[in-house]
Amino acid sequence: MRIAIVGAGFGGLNAAVELRKKLKPSQFQIIVISDHPQFVFRPSLIWLPFHNHPLNKFTFPLRPLFEKIGAAFIENGVQAIKPKQNQILCKNGEIIEYDYLILASGASPDWKRIKGLEGESASVYHISSALQTRKMVKELKEDESIVIGIAQGNQTQGIAYEFLFELAAFLNEHHIKCPITFFTYEKEFFEAKSKKATSKLEKLMTKNQVKFYCNVSIEKIKGGKVYLSNRERLAYSFLLTLPPYKGKEFIFSSKGLKHENGILPVNETLQSVQWENIYVVGDANDMKGTKTGRAAEQQGILAAGNVVKQIKNEPLQSYQPDQLYIMELGNEGAMLIINQLTDNGILKGTISGVLPHMMKRAFEKYYMFKFSE
Ligand SMILES: Cc1cc2nc3c(=O)[nH]c(=O)nc-3n(C[C@H](O)[C@H](O)[C@H](O)COP(=O)(O)OP(=O)(O)OC[C@H]3O[C@@H](n4cnc5c(N)ncnc54)[C@H](O)[C@@H]3O)c2cc1C
Incomplete structure (x- = not known):
């Protein structure tokens, strides 16, 4: 067989x-x-x-x-x-x-699904596009407008938050000041994952002077601007937007x-x-x-x-989704979000700081060790 x-x-x-x-x-x-x-x-x-x-x-x-x-x-x-x-x-x-x-x-990211997005956004979905984005990030200059967003229908929201805070830390380290705007179709940040995670993200946005919009969708991208459903027009020199998948x-x-x-x-x-x-x-x-x-x-x-x-003709098992996500937060380390069904009920929690960052690094090492050694 x-x-x-x-x-x-x-x-x-x-x-x-x-x-x-x-x-x-x-x-x-x-x-x-x-x-x-x-x-x-x-x-x-x-x-x-x-x-x-x-x-x-x-x-x-x-x-x-x-x-x-x-x-x-x-x-x-x-x-x-x-x-x-x-x-x-x-x-x-x-x-x-x-x-x-x-x-x-x-x-694959479905760039065509959002009008005008194809060819406009930086990307980190693959090694080649992430390296291309590296070049773009290195070329950023003082006062250039940065727009980072999550388009309606996207199911990989964590990537946009990670990119935002990693970029903010990078700019800080290189003493480059750029206005940053973030938008998402979610009603609140990292919707439904954990209230604590949402409020942590909100605090960090404020701390990094990021202007933000929740609960908005993209109407189109045209002439170097993102047209949002709330009538805002976001002009950008650098754009990273996550489209839905296909x-x-x-x-x-x-x-x-x-x-x-x-x-x-x-x-x-x-x-x-x-x-x-x-x-x-x-x-x-x-x-x-x-x-x-x-x-x-x-x-x-x-x-x-x-x-x-x-x-073996035995009854099949059903999939029970759970949540264990480590999100990089730039200078703030990282955030571990747990929402898991255990034998003793639901285990829920959010931990931020250096420890989750080390866990994310360790997770990479664990994978390399488990499968490649
Ligand atoms: C920047 C970034 C950060 C992320 N961060 C996290 C994180 O912190 N935590 C987390 O849990 N997840 C994270 N993710 C999401 C996670 O990587 C994906 O959800 C995961 O890779 C999906 O796994 P998969 O096996 O379904 O598909 P993939 O990993 O996409 O694997 C698909 C496989 O199919 C093969 N394939 C595709 N088409 C064909 C074809 N036509 N013929 C033959 N083979 C084919 C590919 O070569 C590949 O081997 C992140 C993703 C990105 C891009």
Whole structure:
């Protein structure tokens, strides 16, 4: 029997390791297909525009890891899925058959969805764009207007707050004074995560003299200005705006998969609502809430467990979203936000300062150690 996984980010990597732990290599073949030869610990991308953070600290090659655990690794782009035939069509024409499929292919920023945004915003979604943003940040001059925002529909809000406070710290350190404006479609900062987190962010905005607007959407971006729904027009020299996500191109080419802008609907067991032998995890699915590496990791493990249960005809487990998020806050260290269901009820809390910052660094090291050593 063959279980195929598309993608080797947080979701795919953890799914593969979990499956290999639970299924004997003699009976079950695990194949991971990724269009990228390396794992990228994406939370570390936020440091690239502001610090010297060598790539080998947060990336590692995937092939040796999969060889070690006994999973096949195919470095190839997926062109389309044919769910009726249980087939994956690769970009080089290769066809891979599967019995079960875990889709962990992530999502892409949908720049086109916000009128005029494409080509206007700096980005930190990938190594190349984060390094490009580094150049832009280094070229910032006194009094240039900076606008940072979260567009309606975006589910990765934490990145904008991190970028804002890292940038404020950078400017401070280099004695450059620039007016900064922040906006978000959320009713309040980092909505629904924790009241304490919201008020901490508000205090920090005030401390850093950041002008801000909540509960606003973007109408368009034109002529170097962001047109907000509250009639404000924000002129910028430097803009970073997070757009909503869309699914990867191959989802659009997969005729048998229903999707909303490439994002695949799943039920609480993380199975596709259409195909019971297909699971979708991480940024690629339509689970509500903030899209995080933590969620992708947990979903990858749960989906792998459910594949095993399905093979054994056991009842499947439902996904229970929780929250464990560490947000960088520039000079203020970082903030750890916990909102987790435990055996003793809900564990909720927010801790700020140097400790969470050290935890974020340690988390990167832990990942590198766990998977690449
Ligand atoms: C700057 C930044 C900071 C962040 N900070 C945090 C944080 O502090 N904490 C946190 O929990 N999360 C954070 N996140 C979010 C987190 O990184 C993502 O939610 C997470 O990476 C999603 O994991 P995933 O496995 O679903 O998808 P991805 O990590 O996007 O992995 C997708 C995989 O699919 C592969 N793939 C894509 N298309 C194809 C194709 N056609 N064929 C074959 N393979 C394909 C890719 O190569 C990749 O291996 C941050 C993200 C960014 C960008």
